[in-house]
Amino acid sequence: NAGVTQTPKFQVLKTGQSMTLQCAQDMNHNSMYWYRQDPGMGLRLIYYSASEGTTDKGEVPNGYNVSRLNKREFSLRLESAAPSQTSVYFCASSLTGQGDGYTFGSGTRLTVV
């Protein structure tokens, strides 16, 4: 019963490097989301995918890109990492995005030096 799986769990990047965070869910959910969590700020939405084949910007999309590869997988890419992107990143999924709530992955702790 895996739920939402994120990789990697930890990553250290140098400023300007790129990387992709991977996320996969096995619950046949339609909607998927990428959030970042910073101390005292709760969770902020970076990008979301309401259904396979669609993606849209959230509250803080600058510096990120996403790909909804198929119904299961939703990746987040940092093209040129900046120290301001140091954060904990969470992927989440939801069957409909309405009243069913989210299932979250365990997170990726990213440090950009």
Next chain:
Amino acid sequence: AQSVTQLDSQVPVFEEAPVELRCNYSSSVSVYLFWYVQYPNQGLQLLLKYLSGSTLVKGINGFEAEFNKSQTSFHLRKPSVHISDTAEYFCAVTPPNTGGFKTIFGAGTRLFVKA
């Protein structure tokens, strides 16, 4: 636009004591309300939710919350806490029929349960 305010950033409490974590929200439309729990180094887990109907909702681990429309609040309560309840708790609101991408999370409340 919606907003969520968790009134306490940290709540220390002794084991077996009752606890209330406060959440107020602002919205011009009706919303769905959620509480999530985050244990150290883990993702968020859904505790409970209010969609409609009875204003008192029960969740996992003995937690419950009461929706108060007039006070726009959704406070989380537990009558007797355990050490294992030490975690961060997040209140969230979602307007219906928006696909979840308008979900707003509060800043979180850290619950410390002391022996």
